Amino acid sequence: MKKYNVAVVGATGAVGEELFKVLEILNFPINKLVPLASTRSAGKYIEFANQEIQVKELTHDVFMEENVEIAFFSAGGDISAKFAKSAVSAGAVVVDNTSHFRMDENVPLVVPEVNPEDIAGYEDSGIIANPNCSTIQMVQALKPLDDLYGIKRVDVSTYQAVSGAGKAGMEELVTQMKDFFEFKLDSSKIETFAHQIALNLIPQIDVAQDNGFTKEEMKMVQETQKILHKDIAVAATCVRVPILRSHSESITVTFEDGVEADIDAVRNAFENFENLVVIDDLEANEYPMPTIATDTDMTYVGRIRRDIYSPNVIHFFNVADQVRVGAATNSVRIALKWIEQQNA
Ligand code: A2P
Numbered sequence: 001m002k003k004y005n006v007a008v009v010g011a012t013g014a015v016g017e018e019l020f021k022v023l024e025i026l027n028f029p030i031n032k033l034v035p036l037a038s039t040r041s042a043g044k045y046i047e048f049a050n051q052e053i054q055v056k057e058l059t060h061d062v063f064m065e066e067n068v069e070i071a072f073f074s075a076g077g078d079i080s081a082k083f084a085k086s087a088v089s090a091g092a093v094v095v096d097n098t099s100h101f102r103m104d105e106n107v108p109l110v111v112p113e114v115n116p117e118d119i120a121g122y123e124d125s126g127i128i129a130n131p132n133c134s135t136i137q138m139v140q141a142l143k144p145l146d147d148l149y150g151i152k153r154v155d156v157s158t159y160q161a162v163s164g165a166g167k168a169g170m171e172e173l174v175t176q177m178k179d180f181f182e183f184k185l186d187s188s189k190i191e192t193f194a195h196q197i198a199l200n201l202i203p204q205i206d207v208a209q210d211n212g213f214t215k216e217e218m219k220m221v222q223e224t225q226k227i228l229h230k231d232i233a234v235a236a237t238c239v240r241v242p243i244l245r246s247h248s249e250s251i252t253v254t255f256e257d258g259v260e261a262d263i264d265a266v267r268n269a270f271e272n273f274e275n276l277v278v279i280d281d282l283e284a285n286e287y288p289m290p291t292i293a294t295d296t297d298m299t300y301v302g303r304i305r306r307d308i309y310s311p312n313v314i315h316f317f318n319v320a321d322q323v324r325v326g327a328a329t330n331s332v333r334i335a336l337k338w339i340e341q342q343n344a
Helices: 014-025 077-089 116-124 133-149 162-181 215-228 263-271 324-342
Strands: 004-009 030-037 045-048 051-054 070-073 093-096 127-129 151-160 233-240 247-255 276-278 299-306 313-320
Touching: 004 014, 004 077, 014 030, 014 045, 014 162, 014 324, 030 051, 070 077, 070 324, 077 093, 093 324, 116 127, 116 324, 133 151, 133 215, 133 247, 133 263, 133 276, 133 299, 133 313, 133 324, 151 215, 162 233, 215 233, 263 276, 263 299, 313 324
Parallel strands: 004 030, 004 070, 070 093, 093 127, 151 233, 276 299
Antiparallel strands: 045 051, 151 247, 247 313, 299 313
16 A cells, blocks of 8 residues: 655644544554644654654745655644645645635535545645534534435534644643632633633634624534535534533534434434444433543534424534544544545
8 A cells, every 4th residue: 555755734733743643543654754833843853653753844845855745734724825835736635624725615625424525626726624623523413414304404502622722722721720729810811712711611712703603603604514515504602611622512403394303213323424423321321521532533422302392303412522533533534535535
């Protein structure tokens, strides 16, 4: 099997570090690994497969110099905007984890369990976009339901971990918790989030839009429609919670008019979908939680129930490690599918 020269842009970040783990776990066919970051981190070492590999500075020429064939970008939208095309010009396929190219019509937006066939459209741009973390774990659960009954509308509230804001987000929560126990939370730094996050929750992620929703909420609307190729109505409320890792979502799905949702059929559809795990025994206190999902590559669903008023409405809860499933793992799965399609 062919092995590839692989670059990771943002190698020292929260997602970058996780990418190395997932590349190893999923046995990615690597010939040479090229970790890239800013001048701040160039020269440091990252660990991969019991080896220390030196981080190089991200430049426009590095992709050509290192003969990169697959480049994972996870250093923020501005960096992707500036450097992704250089990777493509050097002959690499880019798997971009930022929001920069997601809604570009020449760039496929892919969750491999849901729309792997869209990967083939990468040739126009050389880029495949990885969706927003909250979108990924939601569409993994929506796809089997849409196949089963046809979805008309989705209402979702999220409970999003601080690692969605990178390492700085995690450090801010930990520092504020320490300050709380030292009775100095009042003077603790508030930088990454608009408000104190320790012992609090913040019903805003990303900037306000003219329609009263936030940008994060509108990403969930637009990306879901693009991935499912369907104008499903989506209303989201995205909330930052004081959890280090793994996003949770409370989801209400309205099926087409006339559907009488059968909960056993719904559970069965979830159970038979790739990378979904059902944990759903309320009487035994069993349901998905961040402590279960963290450091795994699965998406967990539970609390599955039919609405008490409308037979075409169901409710459920889902949880996934958003740094893995919502970023690193999805990117690596995209690249593995891309390789599979190249060799088909
Ligand atoms: P660096 O360590 O050099 O700052 P996180 O999402 O955890 O905040 O991580 C962001 C990642 O993006 C880090 O690896 C960071 O590298 C990288 N990064 C940020 N700015 C740049 C830049 N100007 N050029 C290259 N990499 C960058």
